[in-house]
Amino acid sequence: MNKLHGILIVLVLMISACDGDKAEKESSSKTTVVTTPVASENAWHKLQQQRQQQLDQYLVQQQVAYRWFADFPLGINDGVPFIILKLLPKIAPELWGSNENFLDVIGLHLDERIPDYPIARGIGWSGLARDEPNGAVDYASFTCGACHIGRVRTDEGMAYIDGGVNAHFNLPQYRVRASETIAKIVGDANDQEEKIKRMTKAVIAALDQVHTNDKNYFYRNYQLGDKVFDAEYEANQVALFKQNAPAIIAKFMGRTELEFQAFAALLEKNYNGFEAEMLNGFGGMADATGISTSFGYVVKRDVKKDPAANPETDLPPTQGITDFMAVWEQGKRKVSWSDDHKQLINGGGQWNGNIPIPMFRNLAAELTMGFGPETDVRVAAFAQELLENLPAPAYPFAVDMNQAEKGKGLYQQHCADCHRSHNGTVYETLGTDKGRAQVASEAITASGREGFTAICSPDTAIDMPQGTVTPCAEFEGVSLVGKAEFAMMDPALHDGYNALPLGGIWAQAPYLHNGSVPTMYHLLVPNERPAAFMKSRLDYDQELLGFSWRINSEAAQTEEEGYRYDTRAVKVFSNAGHDKDITIKGVTYKLDWSNDKEGAMAIIEFMKTL
Structure with missing residues (x-):
């Protein structure tokens, strides 16, 4: 190597x-x-x-x-x-x-x-x-x-x-x-x-x-x-x-x-x-948990002829299709140990943070492809090395810095507390569809722990530029021997979603975990969210902060980039949530800016700079 x-x-x-x-x-x-x-x-x-x-x-x-x-x-x-x-x-x-x-x-x-x-x-x-x-x-x-x-x-x-x-x-x-x-x-x-x-x-x-x-x-x-x-x-x-x-x-x-x-x-x-x-x-988009667990299920059912193969336990209990995540600045999501090393706190990983350790999070993404023992652990290790401090991309278009300065104060008042680095809070009552947060049943969690630690145990050694390393031997200086429960967390503790840091948020449109809100304007002004819009275009809406989303009335007759995304088509696509003001520990945060669109536009201009 x-x-x-x-x-x-x-x-x-x-x-x-x-x-x-x-x-x-x-x-x-x-x-x-x-x-x-x-x-x-x-x-x-x-x-x-x-x-x-x-x-x-x-x-x-x-x-x-x-x-x-x-x-x-x-x-x-x-x-x-x-x-x-x-x-x-x-x-x-x-x-x-x-x-x-x-x-x-x-x-x-x-x-x-x-x-x-x-x-x-x-x-x-x-x-x-x-x-x-x-x-x-x-x-x-x-x-x-x-x-x-x-x-x-x-x-x-x-x-x-x-x-x-x-x-x-x-x-x-x-x-x-x-x-x-x-x-x-x-x-x-x-x-x-x-x-x-x-x-x-x-x-x-x-x-x-x-x-x-x-x-x-x-x-x-x-x-x-x-x-x-x-x-x-x-x-x-x-x-x-x-x-x-x-x-x-x-x-x-x-x-x-x-x-x-x-x-x-x-x-x-x-x-x-x-x-x-x-x-x-x-x-x-992908139902990643569904894809990875279903491959294991059919191997058990069709190849091993295992009578214990059961879709009710081996497959997720809910629909879980979500947008792919942006993966830069992983260090801002990184968890830490509690003083007694019995809990992982102050951070999160995927949408709901249920796989908090970066190596296992990367392996979970790899295992979506169903390689099992043939999964290359080195890819996960290099990804961890790259992504911890990978800078978020700068907004590639013009920014009105005067307007951004006006929005900065509003952002700090209403957005920054939740979307700070190392916030491990799982928000359960924002009104978003919980399907993705509930895909990992207790049985799937147990299977995930077994699979992750089998592929990358504390003894697994790989060659890296610094020499032979054991990437799953410890996390943040604490041995992982006997700690398989931290490879995938108790699902009861993650029945909701993390509020992730917002570096490069312009490039993460459309918004919410399921990509059901096309622009930041529609996230902040929920009463104008479209029920259907065009997704996966590469042109950009510089005013509303999101990729080009408006449906072309002639799309049925012409070849057009992207596809029509209907938030009413299936439950997991719901565009509800993050649409009502919330109060946390006596502090009220404004999430619905429908009555202050000028303020919403100022926040949007500031978010371009993140």
Whole structure:
């Protein structure tokens, strides 16, 4: 591993102009009161540049961790054989995307900052992480970057949001299209041996065709440090694949079927009557707990034939689809030990904070892909290293700093107390749908603890730049031996949501945990929240603070970016909540600004600076 770390150190990242900011407290303290619009614009522009420089420097310092986060696969030797993945548009072109990027149909984009990368951002292959380059067939899987490298369209072009939300990524669509691809090839075959034979024939025919015409078809002669994925590497991969093609293809078919059946089992239990919409998927969203638990359930049911397999206990009790989270500034969410080391306090993790320790939180995200023992713990460890102090992105558009200064006081009075760093309070009475907060039943929590600690026990050792480490041996200086209960907390303590710090809040639209409120204006002025709006556009509403959301009346006749999101379609999409003033310990906080829209707009202008 030291060799791999050495070769990654030489990378120089080109970072987009939309990123920046270390902390909201620093940003507010640096706000300059100005007296003219021109001076206001110049003050913000200067602050933007400072934050960009800070982010650039941070990512250069953390370039090894960044590449593991962005590009390295979550699985070690499991997933989709890389050769099969890149052949999908050849064997089923009607199901896969453009010639430029066939994975655009599942919301993965090409990243202009790495133009030589041989596939869309968000996909990695095992050869990147393997010490011996030619030791095994490459398996591809999604990376952290699939969900957490977002984009926004600016006047200067597309800007990338590292640690943000890929609002287009649609995991169900991959599983649906992969299943449909296999169904197309095997046709009317009923015998499993015949199905494998037909699939093998189609894959090998496509492989021979593309590789005869282009010896760099699969890896595009990509180089990462002194690791070169050239024609020689590719020829070796093709040879390894062909040596055992029927078995590799059978494994791919089996996994694809299990993934699809797992999703179907989840829909049957929790999304009755909404199956078609869920199969179509919602970009930038997932029922992550449902996806991860359903895979384990169908393995137990279909593979192990375990009579104890029970959807009522093995699958979540509620619908839990939510937006992906922004993951920068994790240090501000970090929990600490109580004095007696018997509780974790003063912080939170996911929406409801039920997985508070960063390593286990990262592993939970990885386990959504269902790799089990094949999960690469190093990815979680590098993500922890990168994300603790990853700066939030600076707002990429103009800010009226005079107006922001007016909003600062209102923000401090009504927002800052709850959205402060290290606030571990779980708010149970804000009126939001509690589905996501209740997905982890006691049985699922027990299973989660067992799974997390099996993959990363206190004895698990991995190679990192600083040498061999045991990332799950302790947390904040306290041993985790015998403390499996902290890998996933008692669900009774997390029946609500955390109020997270708001650094980079502009890039986290739409708002609430389920993305049901399109702009910050609609969050602050709840009586104007639209019941339906367009989601997952890349253009930005600079006035109301959110991505472009208005429904085009001609959308039914034209191809349009994004999709229509109806908050009435299913309970878990409800846009209720955070819509009534609250009193905590005798202090009243204004959440509904419907009678003071001028104040709401001032707060919005200040929030642009966070």
